[in-house]
Structures are given as structure tokens and as C-alpha cells.
Amino acid sequence: MRIISFALTLLLAAAGSFSRAQSLDTTLTNKYLLDFSVPDMPAFKALGADPSNILRPSDIQKFAASFSPFYSNGQGVIPKNFALEFAPWKLGSKNWTLKKYNTGGNSLLYNSGFSIGTIRDSSSYASKLSFGYRLTITSKKGDILKAVYDRHFSNSLTRQFRSIQTGRFLALTEMKTYWIYTVRRLSRATSADSVDSYFTSNIQAFYTYIKSLWGTVPADTNLSRIYESFINQFHINITDDLDRLINEKVNLADEIASAEDSVISKFKSSMWNANRLDLAIAWVGESKDTLVKNSQFSSLNIWTTYAIGIGQSCQLLLGGNLILPRTEKNDSVKTNTAYALNARFYAGTRNVRGFIESQYKYQNYTDLKKSLLFNLGGEFRIGRQFWVVANAGIDNYLGLKNPLSVLVSSLNLRYGFNDAK
Amino acid sequence: MQNITFDPAGGKLWVSVKTGGLYAISFTYTLLESDDAPQNSPAVLTIPMIAGDNLDGEGEHHFAVVNSFHPNEPLALYDGRFIDTSFFIKVLQDDAGFAISVHLFQGDDFLTAVDLGGDGKSDQVGDGNNHKTFGIKFKISKS
Numbered sequence: 331m332r333i334i335s336f337a338l339t340l341l342l343a344a345a346g347s348f349s350r351a352q353s354l355d356t357t358l359t360n361k362y363l364l365d366f367s368v369p370d371m372p373a374f375k376a377l378g379a380d381p382s383n384i385l386r387p388s389d390i391q392k393f394a395a396s397f398s399p400f401y402s403n404g405q406g407v408i409p410k411n412f413a414l415e416f417a418p419w420k421l422g423s424k425n426w427t428l429k430k431y432n433t434g435g436n437s438l439l440y441n442s443g444f445s446i447g448t449i450r451d452s453s454s455y456a457s458k459l460s461f462g463y464r465l466t467i468t469s470k471k472g473d474i475l476k477a478v479y480d481r482h483f484s485n486s487l488t489r490q491f492r493s494i495q496t497g498r499f500l501a502l503t504e505m506k507t508y509w510i511y512t513v514r515r516l517s518r519a520t521s522a523d524s525v526d527s528y529f530t531s532n533i534q535a536f537y538t539y540i541k542s543l544w545g546t547v548p549a550d551t552n553l554s555r556i557y558e559s560f561i562n563q564f565h566i567n568i569t570d571d572l573d574r575l576i577n578e579k580v581n582l583a584d585e586i587a588s589a590e591d592s593v594i595s596k597f598k599s600s601m602w603n604a605n606r607l608d609l610a611i612a613w614v615g616e617s618k619d620t621l622v623k624n625s626q627f628s629s630l631n632i633w634t635t636y637a638i639g640i641g642q643s644c645q646l647l648l649g650g651n652l653i654l655p656r657t658e659k660n661d662s663v664k665t666n667t668a669y670a671l672n673a674r675f676y677a678g679t680r681n682v683r684g685f686i687e688s689q690y691k692y693q694n695y696t697d698l699k700k701s702l703l704f705n706l707g708g709e710f711r712i713g714r715q716f717w718v719v720a721n722a723g724i725d726n727y728l729g730l731k732n733p734l735s736v737l738v739s740s741l742n743l744r745y746g747f748n749d750a751k
Numbered sequence: 752m753q754n755i756t757f758d759p760a761g762g763k764l765w766v767s768v769k770t771g772g773l774y775a776i777s778f779t780y781t782l783l784e785s786d787d788a789p790q791n792s793p794a795v796l797t798i799p800m801i802a803g804d805n806l807d808g809e810g811e812h813h814f815a816v817v818n819s820f821h822p823n824e825p826l827a828l829y830d831g832r833f834i835d836t837s838f839f840i841k842v843l844q845d846d847a848g849f850a851i852s853v854h855l856f857q858g859d860d861f862l863t864a865v866d867l868g869g870d871g872k873s874d875q876v877g878d879g880n881n882h883k884t885f886g887i888k889f890k891i892s893k894s
Contacts, residue, residue: 424847425771428805475773492804496777499839500802503779507835511783511794518783518794518833521752522886552798587841587882 367709368394368717368746369608372462373447374413375651376612376631381725381738382689382705383670384649385633387608390443390466391746392421398742413447415464431475441466445612455616458628462612472604472639474597490593498586501563504556509536512553530581537575544569602680603645606637616656629655635672645683647674655695668693674705684708687723700728703738717744752833753870753887755855756894759827762859764816764891766834767869770805772849774876775841777804780814785831796820796832813861816891827893834889838872842881848873853887 369388374380374396394415419439423431430436445462470476506529510516516528529536540560548554564585566572574580616628635649653668674687689703707721722739757764770776781797798819803812816834818824836853852871858864869889876883 423773425850426773427771428773431773491775495775495839495841496802496804499777499837500779500800503781503802503837504800507781507795507800515794518786519752519890522835522837522888526884526886555799583839583882583884586839 367602367711367719368396368744369464369466371396371413371415371443371445371447372464372610372612372631372633373415373445373460374398374411374462375633376460376462376614376629377411377413377447377449377458379411379449380740380742381703381723382672382674382687382721382740383633383651383653383691384647384672384674384687384689385464385608385610385635385651386647386674387466387606387635387637389468389748390417390420390441390464391415391748392417393747394443395745396447396742397744398740410451411447411449413445413460413462415443415445415462417441417443428475437473437476438465438467441468455618455626455628457617457619457625458614459617459625460612460614462610462631464608464610467607467609469605472601472606474594474601494586494589494593498563498582498589501556501559502582502586505540505560506536508553508556509539513539533579533581534576537572537580540566541569541572541576544572599680600642603637603639603643603676605639608633608635608637610634627656629653643677643679645676647672647676649674653693666693666695668695678708682708682710685721687721698727698734702726702728705738707740715746717746718742719744753868753889755867755869755889755891757826757829757855757857757867757891759825759830759893761826761857762864763857764826764829764867765813765856765858765861765864766816766836767811767813767854767856767861768803768836769811769852769854770849771851772847774849775804776849776851777802777839777841778812778851779803779837781835782816782818783833783835785833787831793820813856816855829891830893832891834891835886836888837886838884840876840883842876848875851887853889855889855891 367386367388368391370384370386371394372385375383375385379398395412396415397412417440419436419442423440426436426440431440443464445464447460447462449458450456451458510525510529511518514532516525520528540557543557548557560566564582610633612631614628614631615625617625630653632652633649635647638646638648640646649672651670651672653670655666655668657664657666668691670689670691672687672689674685676683676685678684685707687703687705687707689705691701691703693699703723703725705721705723707719709717709719711717719742720740722737725736725738727734727736766780768778768780780801780803781795784792784794784796796818801814816829818829834855838851840849850871850873852869854869855867856864857867870887872885872887874883
């Protein structure tokens with residue numbers, strides 16, 4: 331089997347996933363996906379197509395694809411380099427409860443991803459294929475599934491979320507139940523669906539009843555309690571609020587949901603730069619002629635990156651990358667080794683941000699032992715699921731008699747699928 | 752609506768709610784008086800109404816079925832009453848489907864209580880929405 335054929339198969343599989351994603355009715359449910367940027371893929375980074383060695387952490391996607399470059403010398407080109415990543419436990423989490431997510435190591439499985447990547451370059455071993463694994467650990471503050479689960483963890487977002495959903499729903503149901511069975515005296519044998527239908531059809535009468543209680547102190551202390559809770563939970567301050575409910579036939583379940591929308595929207599906009607730790611490993615194989623039977627080990631890559639949120643709009647990444655390339659018998663050193671240390675600083679919003687970066691890289695083979703990279707770049711969203719990541723800089727090889735500076739650049743298109751299956 | 756029979760000489764009645772799926776789910780439970788009760792009897796017998804959610808780490812929630820006005824009345828008087836549960840489901844991260852089941856149990860200790868039967872719903876929020884509400888209701892009768 332040829333590597334390139336395998337690569338084409340993967341590309342077609344990716345294309346199939348794109349069309350599937352587009353056919354889903356996800357218009358509003360997508361508001362609840364954590365649509366942070368698509369993270370770097372270990373299998374792609376390991377191929378060396380990007381001048382920077384840092385592995386950028388983010389919320390892991392159920393499925394993601396990365397292409398680079400898709401534009402060269404002024405013309406669009408079919409990418410020679412691409413990678414796919416998928417998170418099998420996240421994909422299979424249909425019946426997971428919040429409890430299951432938060433039990434044992436399940437959140438680690440959920441946030442684990444496997445990637446595969448290929449590249450064709452001009453080296454003597456032109457075809458390379460890589461396999462990677464990545465684990466993202468997010469602070470409780472930045473993981474909505476942990477934050478809403480743990481009652482002992484509390485911040486303004488989770489307190490609002492619980493108060494809105496359970497508090498408002500209880501107040502609405504209690505007021506509705508009182509009105510249905512005590513005021514309207516519907517048969518208690520009326521089915522749940524018929525009660526809902528009756529309530530929806532008579533919503534103006536319900537609000538008019540609420541308005542009739544305004545300014546009174548009901549003799550029934552239970553009604554007094556229910557009414558006060560309802561008024562407080564839905565922030566009804568003046569009779570104009572009740573007139574709006576009557577005139578617009580407001581669906582209070584929508585009011586609960588829309589209030590939560592603002593909470594989750596705030597979460598998304600404030601948590602793109604939450605603290606995260608990425609751990610990753612990738613194996614790379616290479617072949618002279620694209621035949622798998624002629625392939626050999628090329629390198630093993632290990633990363634760790636810690637992302638630190640700074641305020642609402644900045645993020646600092648501190649990363650390390652250890653590379654163990656193939657060592658031949660005639661190499662001048664016993665074991666070929668390289669490492670890179672990176673610092674990258676982002677500033678921007680959840681949709682657009684720029685970065686500056688510096689990287690120190692050392693390797694104990696070839697003449698180019700030490701280099702210092704200065705990089706400028708940015709990442710921005712196109713539509714809802716695509717991200718473009720671009721950067722350019724100067725790679726300065728240190729320690730040479732005539733220091734060699736090389737202009738480097740990278741343009742990367744990423745697709746992230748994090749929707750319902 | 753499901754009809755559930757219970758032993759009037761048996762132990763306490765319980766409602767058990769189980770939730771599944773990565774959703775924020777809130778629910779309420781209430782006991783409704785029988786339609787055959789005297790005219791001056793309150794319609795709603797759970798005061799205050801009981802609410803719960805899946806945000807506290809418990810996959811299963813259970814509540815004793817008790818008339819708040821007469822907590823010690825004989826079980827036989829529960830004949831013909833209704834148990835009403837309502838759900839509010841919010842999509843948090845994806846919409847791959849939720850599963851909810853409500854079962855009634857009988858026994859003085861919930862851990863050893865007998866399952867009398869129940870009802871449930873599995874669905875997606877979907878349809879362009881990000882939340883869904885619905886109810887599951889039971890009529891309980893003496894066996």
C-alpha cells in the first residue's frame with residue numbers, strides 16, 4: 331500500500347465528514363459548543379511543516395483536520411501536508427452523565443485525541459507519516475462540565491447558571507401547577523401533554539391572573555410564597571413587566587433558556603484563554619519512495635505546553651518539545667537529540683488574536699546546532715468551524731561565524747467538528 | 752400517563768428520577784390529590800414543591816411520596832392520587848440525546864424498596880432549540 335494512497339483515503343474521509351457536518355440541524359445547539367480555536371495536532375507538528383515547535387493547547391475537538399500550505403507562490407495549491415485528529419471518547423459520549431464525566435479518569439479520556447498526519451517534501455526520505463496522541467487538562471474554572479457539576483466550586487458564572495435553571499424552573503412550575511389545578515380546577519387526571527397544551531393556549535389568562543395578584547397579600551400563605559418566588563425569579567418589578575408578558579405571550583421556558591444563553595456566552599468569551607496543560611507524543615515514519623515496506627523510523631516527539639490566561643484578552647504559552655530523531659551508525663554523536671523551548675504571547679478576542687513568539691532550539695547533530703526564532707502571527711475564525719493560523723518570522727542560527735538568518739512562514743487552515751453526532 | 756398499583760398495607764412510596772446525557776437537567780416532583788377527593792381538599796399536596804437537578808453529582812434522585820398536609824395519613828388514602836414530574840433540559844455542550852426515567856418504588860427503606868414500574872423519555876433537544884420541557888405523570892391506585 332502506498333502512503334500517498336492512504337493519505338488520499340484519509341482526505342476523502344475528511345471530506346465526507348465535512349458534508350455530514352453541513353447536513354446537521356445544529357443552528358442553535360451550536361451556541362453551546364465550546365468553539366474555541368482548533369488546537370495544534372501532534373501528528374502535524376511532528377512533521378516539521380511549521381517553523382515553531384510549540385503545541386498550542388485549546389478545547390479538544392471531536393474531529394479536526396489541518397492543511398498546510400494551501401496557498402503558494404500566488405496560487406492555490408492542493409495541500410501536500412495534512413493531518414486529522416479525533417477524540418474517540420468525546421465522540422462516544424452520547425450517554426455520559428455529568429457524574430460519569432467527573433468520575434475517575436473519564437475527563438482525561440474525554441479530552442484525549444489521536445492524530446495522523448502526512449507530508450511530502452524534498453528530502454531524501456520524501457514521504458513521512460506520523461501518529462500522535464494528545465491529552466488536554468483544563469482548569470476547573472475553564473471546563474464547563476466540571477464547573478457546573480461541582481457544587482463546592484463556585485464562581486459568578488456557575489452560581490448564575492444554577493440559580494437561573496433550577497430556581498426559575500421550580501418557580502414557574504409551582505406557579506403554573508397552582509393556577510392549573512387550584513385556580514382553573516383542571517382535572518388532575520389531565521395528561522402532562524394536555525396540561526402543557528392548555529397552559530400554552532391560555533398563557534395570557536395565566537399572566538392576567540399573576541397581574542391580579544400584584545400589590546395584594548393573598549390570604550393563602552402558600553400562594554403568597556409561590557407568587558413571591560415567581561416575581562423574584564423572573565425579575566418582575568413593575569406592572570409593565572406583566573403587560574409585556576401578556577401582550578407578547580412570552581414563553582417563560584424561553585426566558586429561562588435565554589437568560590442562560592447570556593451566562594454561557596459570557597463563559598465562552600471569557601474562557602478562551604483559561605489555563606490549560608497539554609501533554610502530547612508523536613511517532614514519525616519516513617519512506618524514500620512512498621512504499622510502506624521501505625519505510626523506517628524517523629523521529630519521536632514529546633511536547634508539554636502550559637497556557638496561562640492573563641486577564642480577559644491575553645494568554646501566555648510556555649512550551650517544551652523534545653525530539654529524538656533517527657540515529658545512524660555513522661552519526662557523529664551517540665544519540666541524536668533536539669529540544670525547543672518556546673514562549674508565545676496572545677492578545678485578542680475569542681475570534682481573532684495576534685501573537686508574538688520566541689523559540690530557542692538546540693540539537694546535537696548537524697552544523698546548525700542552536701537557533702533563535704522570532705515569530706509574529708495571528709489566528710482568526712472563518713465562519714463557525716474554520717480557523718486560519720498564519721505566522722512569519724526570522725530563524726537566526728546562532729554560534730556560526732557568519733550567523734545565518736532565514737525568513738520562515740507558515741499558513742495553516744484548520745477545521746474543527748465539535749457538533750452533535 | 753402511567754397507571755401504577757401499590758400495596759396499601761406495604762411500606763412508603765418513593766419516586767426515583769434518573770438522568771443521562773451531558774445536559775443540565777432540572778426537574779420538579781409534586782403529589783396531586785385525587786379528583787374524587789372532597790371539594791375542599793387542596794389539589795397540590797407537595798408544599799413546597801420539590802425540585803432537583805443533575806448538577807450535584809447524583810445520577811439518581813429519590814423522594815418519599817408524602818402529603819405535606821397530613822404526613823402520617825394511611826397509605827390507603829393515596830389511592831387515586833397523581834404523581835407529576837416536570838423536566839427542563841438544557842443543552843450544554845452537544846446534542847447527542849438525553850435519557851430520563853422516572854420509577855415508583857415501595858418499601859420503608861429505598862435501598863430495599865420494590866420497583867412498581869415507571870416511564871421515561873429518550874430524545875434529542877434538537878429541532879433548532881437549545882432547551883426542552885416536558886412532563887411524566889402517574890396515577891397511583893391500590894392493588
